[in-house]
Every structure is written in C-alpha cells, then in structure tokens.
Amino acid sequence: MNQRVVIDPITRIEGHLRIEVEVDENNVVQKAWSSSTLWRGLEVILKGRTPMDVGLLVQRICGVCTYSHYRCGTEAVENALGLKIPLNARYLRSLMQTSLFMHDHIVHFYHLHGLDWVDVVSALSADPVKASQLAHEYIHNPIATSDGELRAVQERVKGFVATGKLGPFANAYWGNKTYKFSPEQNLIALSHYLKALEVQRVAAEMLAIFGGKQPHPQSLVVGGVTSVRDMLSPARLQEWKQKHAIVQDFIERAYKADVIMAASAFGTEPSVLGGVAIKNFMCTNEFVIGDQEYIFQQGVIMNGDLSKVTDVNPDLIAEDVTHSWYSADKAQHPYDGTTIPNYTGLVERDTVYGKLPTLDGDNKYSWVKSPRYDGEPVEVGPLACLLVNYAKGNKVVVDAVNELLQVTGLPVAALFTTLGRTAARMVQTCIVAKHGLETFDALLSNMQSDEATYIEPQIDSSKEYVGHSMIEAPRGLLSHWIRIKGGLVENYQAVVPTTWNAGPVDANGKVGPYEASLVGLQLEDPTKPLEVIRVIHSFDPCMACAVHVMDYKGQSLGEFRID
Ligand code: NFE
Ligand code: MG
Numbered sequence: 001m002n003q004r005v006v007i008d009p010i011t012r013i014e015g016h017l018r019i020e021v022e023v024d025e026n027n028v029v030q031k032a033w034s035s036s037t038l039w040r041g042l043e044v045i046l047k048g049r050t051p052m053d054v055g056l057l058v059q060r061i062c063g064v065c066t067y068s069h070y071r072c073g074t075e076a077v078e079n080a081l082g083l084k085i086p087l088n089a090r091y092l093r094s095l096m097q098t099s100l101f102m103h104d105h106i107v108h109f110y111h112l113h114g115l116d117w118v119d120v121v122s123a124l125s126a127d128p129v130k131a132s133q134l135a136h137e138y139i140h141n142p143i144a145t146s147d148g149e150l151r152a153v154q155e156r157v158k159g160f161v162a163t164g165k166l167g168p169f170a171n172a173y174w175g176n177k178t179y180k181f182s183p184e185q186n187l188i189a190l191s192h193y194l195k196a197l198e199v200q201r202v203a204a205e206m207l208a209i210f211g212g213k214q215p216h217p218q219s220l221v222v223g224g225v226t227s228v229r230d231m232l233s234p235a236r237l238q239e240w241k242q243k244h245a246i247v248q249d250f251i252e253r254a255y256k257a258d259v260i261m262a263a264s265a266f267g268t269e270p271s272v273l274g275g276v277a278i279k280n281f282m283c284t285n286e287f288v289i290g291d292q293e294y295i296f297q298q299g300v301i302m303n304g305d306l307s308k309v310t311d312v313n314p315d316l317i318a319e320d321v322t323h324s325w326y327s328a329d330k331a332q333h334p335y336d337g338t339t340i341p342n343y344t345g346l347v348e349r350d351t352v353y354g355k356l357p358t359l360d361g362d363n364k365y366s367w368v369k370s371p372r373y374d375g376e377p378v379e380v381g382p383l384a385c386l387l388v389n390y391a392k393g394n395k396v397v398v399d400a401v402n403e404l405l406q407v408t409g410l411p412v413a414a415l416f417t418t419l420g421r422t423a424a425r426m427v428q429t430c431i432v433a434k435h436g437l438e439t440f441d442a443l444l445s446n447m448q449s450d451e452a453t454y455i456e457p458q459i460d461s462s463k464e465y466v467g468h469s470m471i472e473a474p475r476g477l478l479s480h481w482i483r484i485k486g487g488l489v490e491n492y493q494a495v496v497p498t499t500w501n502a503g504p505v506d507a508n509g510k511v512g513p514y515e516a517s518l519v520g521l522q523l524e525d526p527t528k529p530l531e532v533i534r535v536i537h538s539f540d541p542c543m544a545c546a547v548h549v550m551d552y553k554g555q556s557l558g559e560f561r562i563d
Helices: 052-060 066-081 088-111 128-138 147-163 183-213 234-266 380-391 395-408 412-416 418-447 499-500 514-516 530-536 543-547
Strands: 003-007 016-024 027-035 281-283 287-288 293-296 299-301 318-320 345-350 354-358 370-373 464-473 476-485 488-495
Touching: 003 147, 003 345, 003 354, 003 530, 016 514, 016 530, 027 514, 052 066, 052 476, 052 488, 066 088, 066 464, 066 476, 066 488, 088 183, 088 234, 088 299, 088 418, 128 234, 147 183, 147 318, 147 488, 183 234, 234 418, 281 293, 281 380, 281 476, 287 464, 293 418, 293 530, 299 380, 318 395, 318 488, 370 499, 380 395, 380 412, 380 418, 395 412, 395 418, 412 418, 418 530, 476 499, 499 514, 499 543, 514 530
Parallel strands: none
Antiparallel strands: 003 016, 016 027, 281 299, 287 293, 318 370, 345 354, 464 476, 476 488
C-alpha cells in the first residue's frame, strides 16, 4: 500500500513550501507534489503606479534576493522606454550582483542546505587532530581547521547539547543513514558553518557599499545608478575590494573544499541522492565585463542534449495555472498574464501522521504558477547556467567544471544528481568571485574617460510601451514584464526562478523540476524524510519570490498542522 508523507513547512528556506510524496512499500517515492501555501500580492499592487517606483516596489517580493527584483524591475522599465543606460551604471549593477551571489550562495550552502549533508551530533565524537589532518587532503591550506580551532568548535556545540538547547541544531534527523560523513568530516564542515556566519556579513556589506544598504538597496533608479559620489570614492572602492578578498578566500578554502569532501563521501547514486529528472535548462547573460561581453552567456538546452544550445526566445515563455490557485482559461504569455486568485482548498486523507488535510493533486494545489518554455518544464539555476555555458564552450566554465570533475574524480553524469546541483552552485560562486574583479577593473578603466552613471528617462503619457528584462538571479533566470499606458503601469508580471523549478504539474500532465526530481528517491524512514529535504534544498527554494501575491486582508486560507 502506498503511503502519503507530508512535509510542511520545509524549513531553512525563504517563504512557505509544502511537499507531499507518495511512497510504495519499499519507501520509494512514486509521486510528488510541490505547493506554496503562502499567498502574497505584488503583480497586482503594481497596476496603476508610476513606472519610476517599480524597482522599489518589486524588491519587496523577496527578503533574500531583494536586489535581483529591484534591478530586474528597473531594467524592465528601461527596456520598455528604450533607454540605454551608461556603461558605468551597468558595471555597478553587475558588481552588486556579484556581491549578492557571493553572499547568497554561501548562506545557502552552509546555513540552509549544509545540515542535509552534515550530522552535527556525529561531529561531537570526532578526533580534532585527525580531522585537522584530513582537512588538508581536500584543499591546500583549509580555513578554520587547525586542531585547536576544531576542538573549540566541538566544545562550543557540546555546550549547547549539555544544556539541552540545540538552538539552530534542534529538530533535525540526526543519525539518518544517508548522512555519509565520518565524525571528522562532520566536524570540518561544522567549523565552516560557524565561520560562514561571519563571512556572510562581510559579503552583505559588499552589496551595501554600492547599494546604500542591504537588504533592499536603494541606489538604482530608472536611467542608471545615483548617489555615486560616496560609492565611487577611492576609499570605498578599495573597501569593496578588501571585503571581496575576504569572502573569496573563504569560498576557495572552505566552500570549495567542503563540496570536494562531500563528493568523496556521498558518491553519485541517484536513488540515494535524488536525480536531475527534467533535463531542460535555461539561463541568461550575466556579469558584464565589456559593452556586450558577459561571464555567463544565455541559452537553452532541451532533453539533456549538450550538443545543441539555442538562444532564449522570450516569445516562447508562458505560465500555466491549471493546478495553481488562480483562474485563467489557458497558458498565458507574461505580457498578457493575469493573477486572479482562486483558492480551492485541501482534501482530507490518511498520511504517515494520521488523517490530515492534504494537497488535491488532481485539481489545484499551489500558489505557484507553472512557467513553460515552448510548452516544456525547464530547470533554472546554477546547474542550468553551468551546463548551458559548458555546452557552448565558454572557456571559463569549461575549465572550472573540468577542474571539479578532475579533483573529485566524478564523471559528467554526476552533475545530474542533487550533489551535482549543489556542486554547480559552488563552481558558479568561484567563477563569479574570480571574474567579478574583471567587472571592477572595467569600471575603473571606463571611468577614466566617462563619468556618466545616469541618463534621464522620458515618458510620453500619450504613448503605450511594452518591455521586459531578464537577469540571472542566484536561483536562476528571472524575468519581469511590463506594459505602460497613460504614463502608468498597465500590467506587470514576474516569472521567477523558484516558479520555474517549484511549479505544479501543467495542463498537459508535464511535471516540473521539484516534483520530477523526487520520483525514485528511496527514504530510509518516511516519518523522517531527510532525503526529500536534501533534494528540495538543493534547488535553494524561495517561495516568497515564487508566489508574490499577498492576501492584504489577512484572511485565513486554510488550517495546516505543522509537524
Ligand atoms: Ni527570493 Fe529569487 C533568487 C529571484 S527566487 S530569492 O535568486 O528572483 O527564485
Ligand atoms: Mg509571477
């Protein structure tokens, strides 16, 4: 008899995500449902507002990648108005994106995803001397891994345990057999987990230098970047570079080392790790290093065919809501997309926890829409970005991916697992950190002969405008779409990375990346579904971004029991 497993909420993410899976008598996942249970509301709020405020409003979509939406919204308006902003402004915006990626990916790997790989309780029985020696096997001169430092980490966490207050380490599935690290490996990673708390603060400060503050920076305006006198002073520029060096050092001597260590311990078995089931990938140009030059280039791969990369065609994007809590009679292109809520509730059924309201998989079951490209589901994110650029022969990416495969000894097929997705994010972070400095140098060089950072926009209220922008956010391809009429926003849609990955099944029965990647996964114990959480966390979910429609009346939309 198949059994239903319900996980709600999935923690260590932004926003509200519920996953349900059905397992057979061997605890192998047969079917999965991904749902956001949170209703928000920004696409609707934007209607009738001045396009000049779009960036500031849309960055409230999220508390994590606030800057991505700020920039994407601002650039959608610029695209609609036909505005070509100064190159210095593009460099500055790109450097803010560099800072965001360095911050976001570190926080994800250690604080959101790390405990899916690291058994904290096991680390307490490690031998710090042995662990220190081992740390040097994965990378030259690893960070925060002398035997004294490791012993101190152990004492600190033992202190938590002794008081019975595990704090951030409470309520996990410690002891699960799919934890593969030895006690010493767990201790190394735990030390980096704590160190990463300090380093992520420095990365956030990098973004604040060019953004005025973080989260929710405020230096972008339609037409460029303002308030530049302080941020472009030699002292400030130097400060950014110093902070960059601190964060890059951590990325190279901790993050990279830990992913290499994970590859050595976890292997490549998809039934344990979870596979990459939807082999369609898409990404866009990002990190400008010259007028038309980017570190990562746009493209689409379908059916895992790395021999063929096509250009992203914006006309082929549409959002389906057949199984989402919205009304629409067909899949809609975002220029004409609607956001009309239509909540249809849950259905009661038996689960491994007893009778519960559960997702109604045959009908509507999520606040996330289902974006499709040419009718197909697509995975977006760091893995997609690396695969597209690898397939295109982008040297920077080919070299970095080949280095990863060489040091881990893993085959290319290993990229198509949960660990591969997680490793791809690390490789992307290394590339962004290293080559972000090319953007920095390009800015300094361009400023020698060109001081412009802003061009004044003009809106003719007797005209209609339409435009969109695509950027690569930390979780993948982000696009914003706008229609302007009478000088005001007439329609607005955001198609967000987590929406691509987390959306429910579509009208044609095509399943999205989250749901597909869970099928075939074997759970050790369905009441402690660590394996499911590991797969889902590898996408770095952000439901706040994915839904962005808010219940401003504060109505209760359903009662969920939280286990
Ligand atoms: Ni809310 Fe986001 C990123 C965007 S989401 S974090 O990265 O855009 O999927
Ligand atoms: Mg949307």
